[in-house]
Amino acid sequence: MKVLVTGTAGFIGSHVAQVLLARGDEVVGIDNLNDYYDVSLKQARLVRLLTRPGYVHVTADLADRAAMEQAFATHRPQRVVNLAAQAGVRYAAENPHVYVSSNVTGFLHMLEGCRNHDIEHLVYASTSSVYGANRAMPFSEHAATEHPLTLYAATKKANEMMAHSYAHLYGIPCTGLRFFTVYGPWGRPDMALFLFTQAILEGRPIRVFNHGHHKRSFTYVDDIVEGVVRTLDRVPGKDPDWSGERPDPATSGVAPYRLYNIGNEQPVELLRYIEVLEDCLGRKAQMEMLPLQPGDVPDTEADVSDLIANVGYRPVVPVEEGVANFVRWYRDYYRV
Template structure:
């Protein structure tokens, strides 16, 4: 991976861990982030503080919805690879504040694509989401499945990212790879995620909110496994299939240099089992309040990762027990919590 790697959303959960790994590999990384207040800015700044200890890391505070600022980054650093993880996250928040998703996930992503067009890159990898599977019933969710029935605005913006990427791959030859992440968790995670808020509430003695009465399953994927998959894909640059035929070929590939992958654990865990493992790691039983399914939520996520296994030998290795134990250990150290 010669040259500069640009990581957007570098102060975010996945971005932080990815940059850490790239720096350990000896890569030169430029990170950008707008440090918005969607969740605790201190957590983001503490991530950046750790990253900035490495001389191969440069950080610039940039909002990807600002086209001039994005172009300036590309013109200054001329990245060879771009990994776009900057996005407005959260399914439920998209119902309350839709324009934040339009600004970051649509306008911002077009700015990244335009910059890749103006300052050519070897490969653009970008974050999609398992949310794109929306109302799909057939599982495991496969990149061969149609994803035209989103159930949240967040999911719709991520599906839009895939469509925009394909268009730019076709028109301008930009190699793009979209990654549909499945419920990523682990140390330094996002406080708005259920496992994080559960931990906080359990330790403080507050009841946790268990939606759909616990009748949900998630393909929880540990952060180190996700990062391993991303790193292995950086140099796996998609190529066009000139004879591509939608009636028989994989729809996650194309006549353009374009590919979509799922990155998941390939092992959905019932929510109540997940809570039980977390209780065990914390050594404390949760008080539970059972509620109806929330708007925008899906009942089950389950990743088919067969093409990722085939292409880069991707096999998640972290059990939910080990992953939550590592998260609780970090949480205790970071928040100095009594466990």
């Protein structure tokens, strides 16, 4: 089938496009290649796709309404995977308007494209950050998420509500995926693993927030991609479990709509994550211990029971394997 994937010069989007192409799908990729981080890394990811048969690229911003309308009209995709967004939880404090433009206005243009072109299924990226002040562990999709702690999380919560309204009003099957701390080869330079690796190899100290005692459901990128592709193939409304008798944040009694966590079920303390990285690099980190940052939550833990039950999948890659794969890629890419 033909799939429109947004954010194909990005970390997760480039991996998703590779897998879809490998299984024989056509991919129409959209990315604006903004300069939030090193553009050369985005271009390198994109080069790997441009050499693949079946890939077509559109350089455009999701917030550009005319460009999005043209992309849908010209390429006529059957399904859409929306992964493009202004990333970075902390960057929102500096540039809030960019987040609303990309993550809210841009997402509206995706929904309108789906409505006007009879898209079979929209799968979109949400985030574990929507759980915000919720402290009930593990985080379940069936729990309320009304108290986000960052603007980034608020925009993603808005995406979930917007998707439900379009699923209800126009019958567009929509599946939202709440990703938990994704890492791996071709990752983002603003993420902890990338920053830690660079600093340790350069002999600089790393900044360790909450004194390293918070835990995260660190999730390897291949596990995330497998979850994206599997949910893309499972269309809400065509499955017997899509409707319910009572309101539920994870599903809907009135619309073809689903929400799933995609995260490793085994949370890892940050100090252990750093220890694994030290072992892979063969060097010890100099650590600058700091308090928890505003907007950060002490711990995350993913409940993926719905993903297992309805999609037949759970993330499995342990941090020891995932971090080693990242370090091999980093040394090869940067020749260090």
